[in-house]
Amino acid sequence: MNGMGRQGLRSGATAVHHQRQYSDNFLDTSSNCRWLQSAGLQHLQNSSASSIPSLQDYKFHGGGGGGGQGIMYRNAQRSFNGTNEFYAEPTTPPISSRPSTQRKNGEDFPNDFSPGLLDLQSFDTELLPEVGLLSFLVSKPKLDDSEPYISTNNQTGRAPVLPDNNLLKSFAADKEKNSSVAKIKVVVRKRPLNKKELAKNEEDIIETHSNSVTVHETKLKVDLTEYVEKHEFVFDAVLNEEVSNDEVYRETVEPIVPIIFERTKATCFAYGQTGSGKTYTMKPLPLKASRDILRLMHHTYRNQGFQLFVSFFEIYGGKLFDLLSDRKKLCMREDGKQQVCIVGLHEYKVSDVETIKDLIEKGNATRSTGTTGANEESSRSHAILQLAIKRSFDGKPPRPVGKLSFIDLAGSERGADTTDNDKQTRMEGAEINKSLLALKECIRALDNDKSHIPFRGSKLTEVLRDSFVGNSRTVMISCISPSSGSCEHTLNTLRYADRVKSLSKGNAPKKDILSSALNLKESTTMALSSVLPATYSYEQEKPIWKENVKVESYNLSISEDKIRKPNGWTNWKDLLKSDDKNSHSDDLNALLQEEQDLVNAHRKQVEETMNIVREEMDLLVEADQPGNQLDNYITRLNAILSQKAAGILQLQNRLAHFQKLLKEHNILASSSSFQLLYKVELIMELVTGCDASVLLDAAKGLKTEKDSTPTKV
Numbered sequence: 001m002n003g004m005g006r007q008g009l010r011s012g013a014t015a016v017h018h019q020r021q022y023s024d025n026f027l028d029t030s031s032n033c034r035w036l037q038s039a040g041l042q043h044l045q046n047s048s049a050s051s052i053p054s055l056q057d058y059k060f061h062g063g064g065g066g067g068g069q070g071i072m073y074r075n076a077q078r079s080f081n082g083t084n085e086f087y088a089e090p091t092t093p094p095i096s097s098r099p100s101t102q103r104k105n106g107e108d109f110p111n112d113f114s115p116g117l118l119d120l121q122s123f124d125t126e127l128l129p130e131v132g133l134l135s136f137l138v139s140k141p142k143l144d145d146s147e148p149y150i151s152t153n154n155q156t157g158r159a160p161v162l163p164d165n166n167l168l169k170s171f172a173a174d175k176e177k178n179s180s181v182a183k184i185k186v187v188v189r190k191r192p193l194n195k196k197e198l199a200k201n202e203e204d205i206i207e208t209h210s211n212s213v214t215v216h217e218t219k220l221k222v223d224l225t226e227y228v229e230k231h232e233f234v235f236d237a238v239l240n241e242e243v244s245n246d247e248v249y250r251e252t253v254e255p256i257v258p259i260i261f262e263r264t265k266a267t268c269f270a271y272g273q274t275g276s277g278k279t280y281t282m283k284p285l286p287l288k289a290s291r292d293i294l295r296l297m298h299h300t301y302r303n304q305g306f307q308l309f310v311s312f313f314e315i316y317g318g319k320l321f322d323l324l325s326d327r328k329k330l331c332m333r334e335d336g337k338q339q340v341c342i343v344g345l346h347e348y349k350v351s352d353v354e355t356i357k358d359l360i361e362k363g364n365a366t367r368s369t370g371t372t373g374a375n376e377e378s379s380r381s382h383a384i385l386q387l388a389i390k391r392s393f394d395g396k397p398p399r400p401v402g403k404l405s406f407i408d409l410a411g412s413e414r415g416a417d418t419t420d421n422d423k424q425t426r427m428e429g430a431e432i433n434k435s436l437l438a439l440k441e442c443i444r445a446l447d448n449d450k451s452h453i454p455f456r457g458s459k460l461t462e463v464l465r466d467s468f469v470g471n472s473r474t475v476m477i478s479c480i481s482p483s484s485g486s487c488e489h490t491l492n493t494l495r496y497a498d499r500v501k502s503l504s505k506g507n508a509p510k511k512d513i514l515s516s517a518l519n520l521k522e523s524t525t526m527a528l529s530s531v532l533p534a535t536y537s538y539e540q541e542k543p544i545w546k547e548n549v550k551v552e553s554y555n556l557s558i559s560e561d562k563i564r565k566p567n568g569w570t571n572w573k574d575l576l577k578s579d580d581k582n583s584h585s586d587d588l589n590a591l592l593q594e595e596q597d598l599v600n601a602h603r604k605q606v607e608e609t610m611n612i613v614r615e616e617m618d619l620l621v622e623a624d625q626p627g628n629q630l631d632n633y634i635t636r637l638n639a640i641l642s643q644k645a646a647g648i649l650q651l652q653n654r655l656a657h658f659q660k661l662l663k664e665h666n667i668l669a670s671s672s673s674f675q676l677l678y679k680v681e682l683i684m685e686l687v688t689g690c691d692a693s694v695l696l697d698a699a700k701g702l703k704t705e706k707d708s709t710p711t712k713v
């Protein structure tokens with residue numbers, strides 16, 4: 001066995017990326033046996049040993065990704081697949097090399113895999129083909145008319161026969177059910193005000209309805225009076241602070257559980273700022289889902305060879321850590337077929353809810369206590385828990401059928417840490433930012449059925465690659481805090497979600513996309529004093545105000561020009577040109593064109609707004625309004641333009657900073673398509689974030705006031 005392992009190790013030089021380890025918990029044994037087997041100590045099963053190894057014991061057996069004692073390659077067990085297309089492995093030893101006890105039938109397989117075994121099969125990210133499933137349908141009475149009946153011939157020992165019509169119908173009905181589950185679902189969850197917020201007398205500014213959410217943002221007018229701006233967003237569902245975790249589950253994950261049995265990969269992720277309730281929301285979901293999965297396995301799909309596997313890992317600072325194996329560092333590899341594998345990740349075969357609960361708790365504890373900063377750190381990492389359903393029939397090793405991934409994302413505000421002085425924090429922030437943008441891009445490409453999915457944009461999307469190809473479903477839960485103090489972050493979260501949602505509508509009219517992009521408008525607004533350097537000055541192009549009016553005048557055309565060509569804009573264009581040579585598909589160009597259209601559309605709107613303002617100013621001069629009234633107008637225009645200038649300056653600063661970061665990360669030098677997309681996306685957000693709406697609103701306000709103001713004194 002060891003010899004085989006060593007041989008496997010040597011020959012595994014090219015296949016090392018296939019390595020994955022798991023331990024087995026049997027469906028039908030006592031917990032004692034289960035734990036012994038889990039720990040790779042099945043030989044002690046019949047001994048008098050009565051103590052049950054703790055969860056900690058997993059690590060002892062599972063950590064040897066590189067081939068410690070007892071490690072054996074799983075492909076050594078692919079012995080009987082000579083003619084089976086699914087199991088063709090060049091290193092497969094002949095069937096005779098396997099102990100007879102391992103050849104009897106599929107039930108034996110769990111015994112084959114001690115935790116130290118390397119599970120090459122688990123890297124078959126390719127799902128069991130439909131034809132494979134169909135060919136194993138047999139005409140046995142169904143357990144439940146409403147459920148599909150799929151069985152292996154394990155139980156009967158008979159050769160598989162073709163399914164009867166009813167079964168085919170049932171299968172078809174199920175496929176229909178499958179396709180009726182939305183490809184992307186975006187749900188918002190609002191948490192209640194917490195003690196701290198209540199103590200600070202913070203207000204609840206979030207109003208929810210069944211599928212819409214309104215944020216009441218308090219803003220200051222130019223004359224420093226307060227006003228409330230409402231932002232309304234529509235999603236697939238909005239869950240208020242009274243909604244329980246059970247209801248969250250019913251709304252989000254429950255509908256996708258059955259289709260995991262039908263060759264589907266689904267991802268559920270929580271997005272939101274630190275403390276918005278991501279972990280609170282995500283934590284119970286995998287357990288509830290596994291309960292339902294096990295129920296389906298034990299009833300609807302009873303004795304059909306389905307097995308459930310759990311793995312749990314974390315991405316922190318772009319590195320992967322196994323949360324079920326003492327944060328062992330993992331590495332990700334890509335094979336010749338561009339299948340991404342996580343080398344050394346423990347995958348545990350589970351058959352009861354208690355074990356899953358233990359594993360999840362263990363992972364969560366490792367996550368929050370694994371680093372010195374506890375929760376602080378957890379909000380800087382992405383935690384990914386995967387429930388994989390595999391199927392073993394005819395005594396063959398289990399093959400993946402579907403997968404459900406739960407992702408508790410890093411706090412979204414962490415992406416903004418790129419301006420932090422601490423280099424480490426900046427790098428982490430950039431990584432988080434990159435992964436959150438990459439995730440959005442992947443979802444977007446997915447739903448638009450693009451052939452090119454930019455999963456290489458980040459570690460996060462890379463590890464989720466197999467969830468982004470083929471038949472997939474995505475549920476996004478946007479967690480928001482109700483407090484006025486979190487208003488900006490809440491708006492950012494909702495805008496991200498809105499963008500995922502609106503961009504996900506394959507044929508979404510440009511209008512929707514534009515409105516989504518324009519929703520980014522206020523995010524970069526800052527007080528003028530905080531961004532304007534002391535030396536900042538405006539050029540006077542033409543004196544448009546009367547001499548007796550004390551006011552600075554502005555060169556509007558310069559401001560507009562800066563909107564058109566912020567620093568980095570030209571670089572971006574050059575980069576686009578040079579990258580075009582290397583871009584891999586038309587999709588990328590189409591995507592870039594889309595982004596460019598958005599920027600153009602926005603620029604046009606800014607130009608129109610500036611024209612309105614100019615018009616207003618001319619009218620005011622014409623009206624020659626004396627005293628306070630004119631002063632008032634002038635003050636307001638002054639402030640509007642200052643804000644505009646501040647926005648532009650901020651834009652310049654951020655672009656310059658971003659360019660520096662890109663250089664630091666050597667991104668500019670790279671021709672990777674995603675990195676380009678990332679840059680484009682960021683630039684677009686920056687451009688759209690330069691607060692055109694302030695101008696527009698103010699200009700509209702001016703117009704209204706002007707209409708009710710006598711034009712001549």
Ligand SMILES: Nc1ncnc2c1ncn2[C@@H]1O[C@H](COP(=O)(O)OP(=O)(O)OP(=O)(O)O)[C@@H](O)[C@H]1O
Pocket residue numbers: 190191192194241272273274275276277278279280281375376378379380409410411479
């Ligand atoms: N819907 C809710 N009902 C009641 N309490 C909640 C709810 N959502 C969150 N909380 C509480 O708010 C606090 C912060 O929640 P949580 O830790 O889930 O935030 P988070 O978004 O995961 O933060 P981080 O990104 O830092 O990990 C916790 O004490 C949690 O119990």
